[in-house]
Amino acid sequence: MKSYDCVIVGGGMVGAASALSLAELGLKVAVVERALPQAFEPGQPFDLRVSAISLSSQYLLEQVGAWQQISQWRLCPYKRLGVWEQELSYAEFNSDDIGQSHLGAIIENRLIQLALLDQVKNHDNICLYCPDSLTSFVQYEQGVDIELSQETVKAKLLIAADGANSRVRQLAGIGTTGWDYQQSAMLINVNTGLEQQDITWQQFFPTGPVAMLPMPGQHASLVWYHHRDEIKRLKTLSLKQLEQAVMASFPKRLGQVEVLDRASFDLTRRHANQYQKQRVVLMGDAAHSINPMAGQGVNLGFKDVKALQKVIAEAIGNGECWHDPAVLARYEKLRRHDNLLMMSAMDALYASFSHPSLLMKGLRNAGLFIANRAPVLKNKALAYACGL
Incomplete structure (x- = not known):
């Protein structure tokens, strides 16, 4: 049975970025993904699914080596954001006001995932299982036994990055609160x-x-x-x-x-009742799905990625057992309040303008x-x- 430090279920934008950020720490990582996205060709029509990538998310993509490829493909940076109901109340935000060249970039989700997976495939510390999927898992004191459709593997940490209907979250018995x-x-x-x-x-x-x-x-x-x-x-x-x-x-x-x-x-709106249960950690849409009104969904997921990397890096640096549940609990402490704040702000905005x-x-x-x-x-x- 193959053994890894981390197994990440879901090779989308958040899962692939998490794999790269943890592999940078020297951890041996496996990514489980059902299917690869369609390859990019310059003449392709634009995809419908796009994201407004913030500057913070851009820096993460640069850190893991994906931004360079995305820039060679296609993206649209923007400097200004306009918001209004009546023309008299028009408000505009400009990157010049905060000393930045731009506020973010509009990018097709598929291209972000493709660029990240290109880095995943070429990383010595990462093994990509694709096409493959999670069947079940069993947690015990020192790790997790994970049954995939093709084989069984072991890990010290299982990460759920498998979307709003997360199979990992369901099997871990983690409930959600939310509404339509x-x-x-x-x-x-x-x-x-x-x-x-x-x-x-x-x-x-x-x-x-x-x-x-x-x-x-x-x-x-x-x-x-x-x-x-x-x-x-x-x-x-x-x-x-x-x-x-x-x-x-x-x-x-x-x-x-x-x-x-x-x-x-x-x-x-869906919010997991907990982000961590023993040696299972949730991130991205598996942990929180938000009203997309301000385009913050994947940006919150990338913040999760950086927070988990920070927690594990500090534990390794301090000589702690980085995969101990008490250490992993620090990740939830870092992210839950910030995610809840953004979700609540979007709900307040939605309620205000629909009144x-x-x-x-x-x-x-x-x-x-x-x-x-x-x-x-x-x-x-x-x-x-x-x-x-």
Whole structure:
């Protein structure tokens, strides 16, 4: 039976980044992934699933060697973030105000995963099991016996990076709390009449926001939040009909667009009741799934990656048993409060802008108006969102 320091179930963005960050510490790591993503070719259409990668997440990707490849493929950096409900309350955040060249970059999820997996495949301390999947596992005092579909392996630590419906979390008996938002989001890829922009923006409506994420060239990714029945109706439209609906419902600053593709997903919140149970650790969506309104999902997952690396590195440096459950518990202490704070902030934002009363509408627009004219407060919030 093969033995590893860590076995990570899930080779997505968070799982692959975690493998590389722990392998940097000299640990022997295995990654279990069901299927590899489609290889990149320059002429491919843009994927629907994209992420707004923060500066902090960019630094992690640079650290593990993936950013260089992503930069050679395609990404769209942005300097500004615009938020408003009414035009009078428009608030804009600019990277210049916090001394940075940009706030982040819009990147297709598949390209991030591909670049990370390229590094995983070439790392001497990492073994990739793909295609493979977890069947079961048994914890005991010194480690974990892990049964995969192909073979059984041993590990000192089992990491769940297998998504919101985590099999590892379920087998570990870790429950979740959360709810459905009774809303869905439609992702829409478009050609734009405008050249690549350096701004991403979001306008709020009682039914949910609409957002524009710039993509390379004359392309953009639109996000349309609405009640589930309305998103279902929009899904039945032809691309031309959807284009007309976008032009009627999105702000005029979007300009003329041509709809190329679309998909949708329901909005839910899930938070694991614990991030660590003996020698099992949860990270990314396995631990927390958040309202995607501010695009913080994968950025929170990358913060998990850095926190676990920090905890284990400090334990090794102090001569402690790095995989002792008491040491692993420090990871949850580092991350749970921060994740809960961001999740609660997104819920408060969602509740505020969906509230129909005129009083609430006046208060939230006044808040944006004031925030745009309070540079110290605005820049602190911006730096936090960037992970700085």
